[in-house]
Amino acid sequence: MSPPEHFVVEYAINPWMDTTAPVDTELAVKQWEGLRETFVRLGHEVHVLMPEIGLPDMVYAANGAFSVDGVVYGARFKYPQRTAEAAAHRRFYDTIGWRYVTPSQTNEGEGDFTYLPAALGGLVLAGHGFRTEVAAHAEAQEALGRPVISLRLVDPRFYHLDVALAPLDDENVVYYPGAFSEASRSVLAQLFPAAILATEEDALAFGLNLVSDGRNVVLNSEATTLAARLREAGYTPVPVELSELKKGGGSIKCCVAELRR
Template sequence: MITRDPRAFLDFARGLAPDFGPACARAAFLVAPDGFALAEQSASDNAYMDLSVAVDPARASAQHRALQAALARDLPVLCFPGDPAAPDGLFPNNAFATAPGRLLVGRMRHPVRQREAERPDIRGFFTDLLGYEQADLRQQPGVCELTGSVVIDRARGLAYAGLGERCDEAGARALHAALGLRGTLLFDLAAGEYHANVVMSVLAGRALVIAPSGFAEPAVVQVLAALYAPHVLLLSPDQKAAFAGNCIALRDDRVRMSLAGAAALTADQKAVLAAAGFELAPVPLDEIEKAGGSLRCCVAEIY
């Protein structure tokens, strides 16, 4: 099923067992913020970026190394070198995604990001070393920045595609087919939002973090909350701006979020995560967040 009808999607999704595949990745990779800078093209449709802010490349690199060390306590993590000519490359989950035995290469909107998908080292790691099949969505119609634009519930085989400048319906359909998903819900992001993974996250297939202000239609939020109830954490606009929605569960009992995002949560919201069986494990990323993304954006999952 691929639909824009939230209620029809809910009826379909409620009948699915969480047996599509592992809820969490078996490994992950990062790309170092070498030559860390703010990309002007990306700032044109990323309201979380401010080009007037000074950045500290050394501090960004130190925070990124600390992030890798923290994530390595959850699962195996490797890090590819960065490319100063591709300053947004430290957010590899937009250009690359995986399913068991398959590497997806995304079709990026901005030329400054399109060069990331050309990297022979990342593609060769999967195709030549791991023997993964490659699904190059750049050969398909539409734009889709993979798990930036589309949030995936791996346990149920469901996807939530936030349509906007960086993902259109054709691109979402191409991702749905490449991953062999059971269902995809198409919805419009609110004006000014660039990626679905900033306004929501599905944690290990059993909990939902969601910012209603990031959606054009309240009915979509209501349906998603109903599907994952009672483990639903509703974010305020300020909490969304602190990147609390840009979180990830790389194991079934721990949520990774930036320190700013975690600090923005209330005690009641933290209790929702605890009731769902998650420990909240924040990592300082304020320097990296100046580039308009946060912890989840830095992590490309390996299934």
């Protein structure tokens, strides 16, 4: 995670960013710290990547890379405003000694990649359509040695996979069907017949931009219907308020790069 000490909305590269809407950076830091403390309270170790001046979106740490079994497929951002973030993430992974694969294809890390270790022995789901090029899916498969399933995003409000779908445990997911093409919806239905489906209202509240440890599901506090469905399915919803960071087009998951050793 990377604290939003320099967080502002001074450019617009997704439908949620409004450069005329004021950002309370002090509140953003307070909310981010509450999120970090939530993960620590739930028993997770949090590494902090120090923010850099001139990179206001660095708080969205999920976009910097994607790792599986200590191998890191690096990010190559679509927009120049975020390009330098990739190097900051690489320095972190070099420090902890993980093998880093430099990408040649445009991709935005865990924004468009996620992993289910028990599905088909280890399955990567990968989004494309707005930020990540579909060619990056094949490159990630070669880098990580895991099968990759391509899913096409069709609604610009859900410009990354991580605002449309999330793993709940090692083999099941929750997603909003309207974010995907008809063919991709068919693929998801075949792969995950027991998936939880989110409403459009909860998806627009960034409810799917969540982090689950298989039991506790940390999600945006506005996604109340989804929280109820998760509770009914046996999970424990842990609501967190991130109103300021939503102004940049992200929420819980966007702030977290999961380290898969």
